[in-house]
Amino acid sequence: MGITSTMKRVRDSVLSKERSREDLKIGIAGFYDRSSKLWEDVWGEHMHHGYYVPEDRTDHIQAQIDLIDEVLKWANVTEATSVVDVGCGIGGSSRHIARKFGCQARGITLSPYQANRGNELAKEQGLSDSTSFQVADALDQPFGDNSFDLVWSLESGEHMPDKKKFVDELFRVAMPGGRIIIVTWCHRDLEEGETGLSKKEEKLLAKINRAYYLPRWCSVQDYVDLLEAKGAKDIKREDWSYIIAPFWKAVIKSSLNLRSVWGLMRSGFSTVRGAYAMLLMLRGFKVGLIKFGLITCTKPTS
Template identity: 60%
Template sequence: MEVFRPSIAQSPKSPDGQASDNTKVTDSKTAVAERSGKSTLNEGIANFYDESSGLWESMWGEHMHHGYYPKGAAPKSNQKAQIDMIEEVLSWAGATSATKMVDVGCGIGGSSRHIARKFGCTAQGITLSPVQAARGNALAKEQGLGEKASFQVADALQQPFEDNSFDLVWSMESGEHMPDKARFVGELARVCMPGGRIIIVTWCHRNLEQGETELKGNEKLLLDLICKAYYLPEWCSINDYRAIFEAEGLRDIKVADWSQEVAPFWGAVIKSALSTQGFSGLFKAGWTTIKGALVMPLMSTGFSMGLVKFNLITGVKS
């Protein structure tokens, strides 16, 4: 089973037991390269959402995530399906109340405001996109939640919050953007209060079968194409997330695969992109958004072949 853990490099020592100068130089260059790579990824993510969020909101509303379409249920609007997703996730996780919540990768704050109204709690959200943060704050004010919900630009891997700040830590479809899954979960656990609940809803690749050490070649190729369009680093499985939750000492861990429940979503998104409003909006939004739209059928293909999974994981901080 693949497991994402922080790597700890062992530096060669000089005779006096100290790291050699050459090693220090190499380590410094490696650190700079890693920071540069992370910065480039973060800039790509921020630009993608700066450019595309307005179009998404105009066509889909304030909730920038999948909808929930259980098999056999009556037809409903995609906007209703997105709200149902929040409600169903909370119910599945056993989250019945909160006093302070944080939305990590908040988009324009749809989940935060919904949960703030539902539980009467305060909500803070972080995103890499200045456009999203500004729009989230504007919507909070318009909806009478200006004193309850606030949004800011910040990195999920280095959150600007004190330890033990929130009793509900929420991440709806942002984990896939995280280049270091272990550090991501570590930060969620750090800002969570003891007894507080962490909920992650994210895209994953399928779990590896017994005897497999990696995904198949065609699966890797498909994920690579998706990653380039959506500014995603390497994918992981829900088993990887479970292992990280366990390593963080979280308890009452539960996972789920809701791929079938969200399957109708991508067809609806593709249909909306092909509409007159969609074509016009994509043209105005720019090439980055157009690239994302062109790759939508690949996401749908990934779902169909069982490679791309829509997974949930929750746990409680001890």
């Protein structure tokens, strides 16, 4: 990379400039290629937040597993035969759901490291026949129409630069009558009369976006509106920000131990910047700007 290109990246980072869709794809893949091993070494195979009820629980890895089960319970999912995990990480959710329901699960991610590691773990856990992982774009999924009776997206929607296309693809691959679950970070719903977030709020989100390779945010209500426009049935939404809140402090604390600091240094600048951005996320949550939103619906049978 030349000096001019490096200077441009530094300038864009300082100014929190918004990235193009192609830059986001490249950045997301690289970010998770570099950071996933460190996360797994510290937190295990589940690359998402935990379920903290009661809020003082300290079994963080079990809390991550419980989040999957509690989201499924919340969405009234008691069985499945074929699942797609959109933004699968290293496949923790896919393997857990495959074991839970005895079903087939496919996972997609932009990160080659994550897809390879997901398949390695599936083999180690005796799940190669029921789970598989591949590199693919959530906005252009490599699956046929009406393929899955459970479409699962846990903490990946925030990476999608085109939320309408994202919802369109989730709908397309879902079977008629199939369940769609989106769990994602959103900004707060706009109040009546507001046309957008404040400049201060936008500035905070822009800084987070640069660190985590995120596009512009949307609200939970925006997702509901998109689903209603698709004719979705049984739409349900909820804010679980308070339920996952203790996980932020646990992750930040874990990043300060010697092992994690050394891992951060070895993982490169973008991973270090991502660790710093956790403090920005915590600030956004505390002021009510950032929400941990749950949205679910079923695809019409006709």
